[in-house]
Amino acid sequence: MKRQSVAAGLMMILLAAIVLSACSSSNEDNGEANKLDVLNAEWNQIAEEAEGQTVHLYMWGGSDSINTYIDEWVAPRVKEQANVKLKRVPMNDTKDIINQLLAEKQASKKDGSIDIMWINGENFKTAKENDLLFGSFVSKLPNANQYVDLDAPDIANDFGLETEGMEAPWGKAQFVFIYDEAKVADPPTSMEALKEWVKANPGAFTYPAPPDFNGSAFVRHVMMETTGGHEPYMADLTEAELQAMLEPTWNYLNEIEPYLWREGKTYPESLAKLDQMFANGEVWMSMGYDPSRASNLIEKGTFPETTRTFVLDSGTLSNTHYLGIPFNASEPAGAMVVINELLSPAAQIAKFDPKHWGEDMAIDPAKLSEEDANRLAEIDRGPATLSAEELASHRLPEIRSDYVSIIEESWNEHVAKP
Missing domain, CATH: 3.40.190.10 (Periplasmic binding protein-like II)
Incomplete structure (x- = not known):
């Protein structure tokens, strides 16, 4: 009898669990049904x-x-x-x-x-x-x-x-160029003007070597100004099509290379290194995606008080x-x-x-x-x-992320290695 009572008790518990499970499932279904379709x-x-x-x-x-x-x-x-x-x-x-x-x-x-x-x-x-x-x-x-x-x-x-x-x-976040107005009275606001400025001031400019995020962005700015803007890079391109479009970019970067810091034989490995070089007066410009970074580093005493920022007339990546x-x-x-x-x-x-x-x-x-x-x-x-209005009026969209890695690898092949 005891065994039968125990078995019967277990059966009752099992049935109760099944019922509760069904009720719970029903309640969940009702909850889903009652949930507002927010879209x-x-x-x-x-x-x-x-x-x-x-x-x-x-x-x-x-x-x-x-x-x-x-x-x-x-x-x-x-x-x-x-x-x-x-x-x-x-x-x-x-x-x-x-x-x-x-x-x-x-x-x-x-x-x-x-x-x-x-x-x-x-x-x-x-x-x-x-x-x-x-x-x-x-x-x-x-x-x-x-x-x-x-x-x-x-x-x-x-x-x-x-x-x-x-x-x-x-x-x-938006890319800006940083400069010391005590040394750079009239900052160049186009890549053509930058090329002339670099040649006139040998050793005063460089950029971080890609794949540093900011150095890579600098290369993309050169690319956009020398190949017709950002619009062509919003389209679906094969790697071969992309590579063919980039030739003017490599020509530009190779043309300015002998006039860069250390004659372009080496590049700073990071933005932090470039900032340090700017702070020490080794170069007269830096760059980066944080428009307020220069002001913050002035406040900290890292950058000279004459530090200012500018954007390109054609816009900068945001x-x-x-x-x-x-x-x-x-x-x-x-x-x-x-x-x-x-x-x-x-x-x-x-x-x-x-x-x-x-x-x-x-x-x-x-x-x-x-x-x-x-x-x-x-x-x-x-x-x-810079003011919010000036930054907003000079924003350019980023290009596709899968193109970025191709450009970085190509920079190493066409600029760094030669």
Whole structure:
């Protein structure tokens, strides 16, 4: 009898588990059915759905100033204005975020742990090609529609790949040239003028050897000015077609090489090395993707007080970094509300201020109200930092990432080796 009672008890437990499992599955199905279709909903519905949600933002965590901006400026504002709790999750590398999403997709995980991710470039390419993104959501964001130039080439294309509204622009980096106005009275603002200046001032100029990111960008600026602008490189090109287009670039770089620092027999291996040479007076120019770096280094006493920056008349490369929503985000409505807030004039202007971050805005300064434009103008970014308007009017989009590696390898073959 005891054995029969035990068996019967076990059977009852098993049946109960089956029933609970069925109920749980039914509840999950109902939950999925009741979840708002945010990509087809109105904004007021999305904002209402987001209330009370906790949104997890996965991002590179290596900057104290950026982390403080998110934790102490953005998170309290989102909580107060939208009743959304924002949690920042620091990561060592964006590739770790992509690898986590790939694993979750392989495991068919529907409710992921990532609601927003900070991505661009190769990571966006991988995410897009592997269907790791939630969908085209940017057109739903009121602040994106009102303040962002969504048709601008450096917004609509992420290193040559169309974003298709699957990631929202968050901030920008733009290439600038750095010079000492005590030594360079009239900085050259075209590659032709730079060539003449280099020849007239032998040993005063060089650039980091590719594949240094900034040295590679300098080569691409030469490429664009000597081969007809950036537009040809936005098209689909075979490697042979690309190589054929690059001949004027190698001719230019080889022509100036004997007049470079150390007669072009060697190149600084990094931007840090070039900055050190500039600070020591060995060369009269440096360069780089951070428009405010020169001012910051003046403030630190590294660069001379006469340091200034300039851009080329034809423009300089600008790359945008973005915020994406993963395919399995648990709180897509909350994610959209947070991203919308990050694109508000208040959030973008605060981010622009060196007291918080000091990075260029993703929104268009020309779209700001007079009040916000005045607030922006009042921010002191240092004596060597160009205005937001001047930078914005000289932006060029990055070319496709797969072309960059070909150009770098070709530089080694056509310039470094000869």
